[in-house]
Amino acid sequence: MDVRALTWRKSSRSSGGGNGDCVEVAAATGLVAVRDSKRPDEAVLCFSPGTWQAFVTASKSGTFDRP
Template structure:
């Protein structure tokens, strides 16, 4: 997958994360062609990117 520049991305954390400092959460940012995911406690760390279509299929399969 081609590299995507995410420095200006608007990251958001799940509303179900609890909001505490010790929560294990991920943050998600949506770009034009990909969805990026990172560890909320290590914002400068690795970022995983997925094609938007794959992310949509993943989210559709998550039980509510």
């Protein structure tokens, strides 16, 4: 998969403080690709749509919030 050809968008949950801490996601055939916007030419993580949706749901519910 050529990740450079994907249409990337920043997560709505990324930091808006202007410090560049952003996660970008892109839909690929049968996958959801995720990368660090500060390092677009480095590692890209790929997840099944179901796994990605479970992560997003858990994140929104506060599962990963610090105490």
